[in-house]
Amino acid sequence: xxxxxxxxxxxxxxxxxxxxxxxxxxxxxxxxxxxxxxxxxxxxxxxxxxxxxxxxxxxxxxxxxxxxxxxxxxxxxxxxxxxxxxxxxxxxxxxxxxxxxxxxxxxxxxxxxxxxxxxxxxxxxxxxxxxxxxxxxxxxxxxxxxxxxxxxxxxxxxxxxxxxxxxxxxxxxxxxxxxxxxxxxxxxxxxxxxxxxxxxxxxxxxxxxxxxxxxxxxxxxxxxxxxxxxxxxxxxxxxxxxxxxxxxxxxxxxxxxxxxxxxxxxxxxxxxxxxxxxxxxx
Amino acid sequence: xxxxxxxxxxxxxxxxxxxxxxxxxxxxxxxxxxxxxxxxxxxxxxxxxxxxxxxxxxxxxxxxxxxxxxxxxxxxxxxxxxxxxxxxxxxxxxxxxxxxxxxxxxxxxxxxxxxxxxxxxxxxxxxxxxxxxxxxxxxxxxxxxxxxxxxxxxxxxxxxxxxxxxxxxxxxxxxxxxxxxxxxxxxxxxxxxxxxxxxxxxxxxxxxxxxxxxxxxxxxxxxxxxxxxxxxxxxxxxxxxxxxxxxxxxxxxxxxxxxxxxxxxxxxxxxxxxxxxxxxxxxxxxxxxxx
Numbered sequence: 001x002x003x004x005x006x007x008x009x010x011x012x013x014x015x016x017x018x019x020x021x022x023x024x025x026x027x028x029x030x031x032x033x034x035x036x037x038x039x040x041x042x043x044x045x046x047x048x049x050x051x052x053x054x055x056x057x058x059x060x061x062x063x064x065x066x067x068x069x070x071x072x073x074x075x076x077x078x079x080x081x082x083x084x085x086x087x088x089x090x091x092x093x094x095x096x097x098x099x100x101x102x103x104x105x106x107x108x109x110x111x112x113x114x115x116x117x118x119x120x121x122x123x124x125x126x127x128x129x130x131x132x133x134x135x136x137x138x139x140x141x142x143x144x145x146x147x148x149x150x151x152x153x154x155x156x157x158x159x160x161x162x163x164x165x166x167x168x169x170x171x172x173x174x175x176x177x178x179x180x181x182x183x184x185x186x187x188x189x190x191x192x193x194x195x196x197x198x199x200x201x202x203x204x205x206x207x208x209x210x211x212x213x214x215x216x217x218x219x220x221x222x223x224x225x226x227x228x229x230x231x232x233x234x235x236x237x238x239x240x241x242x243x244x245x246x247x248x249x250x251x252x253x254x255x256x257x258x259x260x261x262x263x264x265x266x267x268x269x270x271x272x273x274x275x276x277x278x279x280x281x282x
Numbered sequence: 283x284x285x286x287x288x289x290x291x292x293x294x295x296x297x298x299x300x301x302x303x304x305x306x307x308x309x310x311x312x313x314x315x316x317x318x319x320x321x322x323x324x325x326x327x328x329x330x331x332x333x334x335x336x337x338x339x340x341x342x343x344x345x346x347x348x349x350x351x352x353x354x355x356x357x358x359x360x361x362x363x364x365x366x367x368x369x370x371x372x373x374x375x376x377x378x379x380x381x382x383x384x385x386x387x388x389x390x391x392x393x394x395x396x397x398x399x400x401x402x403x404x405x406x407x408x409x410x411x412x413x414x415x416x417x418x419x420x421x422x423x424x425x426x427x428x429x430x431x432x433x434x435x436x437x438x439x440x441x442x443x444x445x446x447x448x449x450x451x452x453x454x455x456x457x458x459x460x461x462x463x464x465x466x467x468x469x470x471x472x473x474x475x476x477x478x479x480x481x482x483x484x485x486x487x488x489x490x491x492x493x494x495x496x497x498x499x500x501x502x503x504x505x506x507x508x509x510x511x512x513x514x515x516x517x518x519x520x521x522x523x524x525x526x527x528x529x530x531x532x533x534x535x536x537x538x539x540x541x542x543x544x545x546x547x548x549x550x551x552x553x554x555x556x557x558x559x560x561x562x563x564x565x566x567x568x569x570x571x572x573x
Contacts, residue, residue: 006470013376020373020440021392027399030411079302086300090293100300103307105564109491109556110310111498113525117532117549118310121317125537142306149303175292196398203400206500206529232402239406240505248410255403266398270391 031259035252043253048229050216053244058254063220064213064228065202065261067133068140071224072201076141077194080148084190087149088156089178108146115139116210124211131212134224139211144201151193155186188276192269199265203258205232231258314553318546321346325544336511336527338541346544350513354428354521357514358503359496361432362439366496367489369436370443374488377444378451379473390448397441405505408434413506420518424508429517431507435499443492450484451477487563494559498552500525524548 032039042057049056083100091097119139129135159182167177183190213233221228231254238251322330325346333347373393377386408430416433417425454477462476463469478485508520509530522530528545535541 003468006468009470010380013372013380016369016372017376017381017389017393020369020396020444021389023437024392024395024399027403027407030407031403034410079299082296082299083303086296090296091300096297100303102564103304106557106560107303107307109494109498109560110307111500111525111552111556113498113500113528114310114314114549114553117528117546118313120532121313121546122309145303145306173292174290178292199398200400203398203402205400205402206504206525209529210532232400235406236402236501236505239402239409251406252410255400255406258400259403262398262400263395266395 028259028263031252031256035249035254035256038246038249038253039256043250044257047219048216048234053238053242053246053250058229058231058234058257060217060220061229061231061234061254062257064133064230065232065258067221067228068136068230069198069202071133071137072141072144072198073194075137076144076201077148077198079141080145080194080197081152081190083145084149084152084156085178085183087153089174089182104146104149107142108150112143112204112206113210115143116207118142119207119211130225131214131227132225133212133221133228136208136212136228137224139207140201140204143204143207144197147197147200148190148194151197152186152190155189155193156182158189159185188272192273192276195265195269195272199262199269202230202265203232203262205236208233209236231261311553314546314550317543318548318550321540321543321547324540330544330547334513338531338544348524348548350511351522351524351527351548353514354503354507355497355523355525357428357517357521358432358435358507358523359493361429361517362435362496363489363493365433366436366439366443366492370440370488370492371447371485373440373444374447374451374485375473377448379469379477390445393441393444396437399438401438401499401501402505404434404438405502408502408506422518424520425518426506426508426520427518428507428514428521431503431521431523432517434502434506435496438499438502439492439495442495443488446488446491447481447485450481450488453484454480483566483569487566490559490563490566494556494563497555497559498525500529504529524552528552 038054042055044057044062045059046055046057047060048058083104087097087100091100116139119135119142123129123135123138124131129138163181163185164177167181168174172180208230212227213230214227215229215234215237217227217229235251235254235258238247238254242251244250330346330348331352332349333345334349335345335347336351337345373389377390377393381389409426412434413425413430415425416430417423458476458480459472462472467475503521503523504526507523507526509522509526510520511522512519514521528548531541532545535545
């Protein structure tokens, strides 16, 4: 009797776990089905056409998301890695370290719309960057920092302590020990963590709505002070504020591209991580 | 962590860079508070919190009560929590106690992948697929309501809850399980009476952080919650939660106006809520580390 109850519970747990995985598959299949009509080479490579949405494409939104990603890699990722280096390599067990750790934890759960408000008040208005690529990059960089830091801290901690000791014993300074010994060893972990963080940031919509994305523009942004198109914002507008009867299927097609991008990045990063773990010689 | 070095200049550089995180958090709080609190020079705190009508653009008599919006947030987030917690716990228990290493290696990344579905994509699927489905199930003409939003938000929060709870369960020492099994307990009894109680504070922390994630979710509620400022009477009514209200109105207000300040006051409220949930989770995790 007890065993039977037990096996029912265990079956339930397993079932729920598989349903969660199944949901992931369902999302992808549904999107592809809904967007199949709109997906085409034209759609992927042509600029957006305002008059007839069927004749244009989303190349500007793809490029905009790419620029955003580039900006985050330049601003947010290095800051995150530097903070992780401070936490693992330099910090002492004191109040300051504790405050920084708490700040990171809290940054990770600040609602995205609040990031948007902050970016609007500070970057767009106070610093006069306007609704622009730059403002968006700065806001998303703030959001990405806690994710990058968490991954980089893990990676740095997994480098054996005796490597640092050997390097220092040979007379290397702390900074050259970090640069030549610790960072190269931790790099795979840092890169995979950053890619996953980047993928999540590129899917963020709420801050982008507030801080500078636009639905329609001629050509591509030519400076960091230009407005820009992105995949998630394009999806959002097509889904909710476009009158064309074909808009939902174009929204779904845009979402397919977006989710393809983020999934490829996440899966790629995970595969990379497993490969490096297998090869690791310590 | 590794304390065997001499005095060096690079320390100062990295300390300064790490301080950026604190500056960001303090900056967010400072700006929300400095703009948001300005609203209370003209709106009484009582009207703001308990007033039921949000109508900042009305001709003649404007009103600033967030009651209906707050109720929308509460309806959506409590429902989402009720759905996400049992599922998240079940997934965590399966991953940490029952799954074979191979199944774990496949399911854990898959659950984490759910968190990389952008919320705008979940919102889109809500509009095109789940809302019509729920409308048919409940015989409604339109299912852009609190329930639909809550179900999708629950999915968005599931990975957070599952993976933190999984960490909490996995960190329970193996000897707890061994001791319980040696006393003749079945595996289920071991999980229920030995493992779950030992991981209690970590599990609670996971739930709190999941809750923080739920409260802040914007895109899903913006797209599928129905966007109505009327006070909701049931889960099947359309709502406009606080986060969605900010996203909808912020682009249209005059910068520096009372409306602008009021939206920052709402942002401040959301920020404080998630901040408190975070602190509680942190206290719980720390308590466990000491024990």
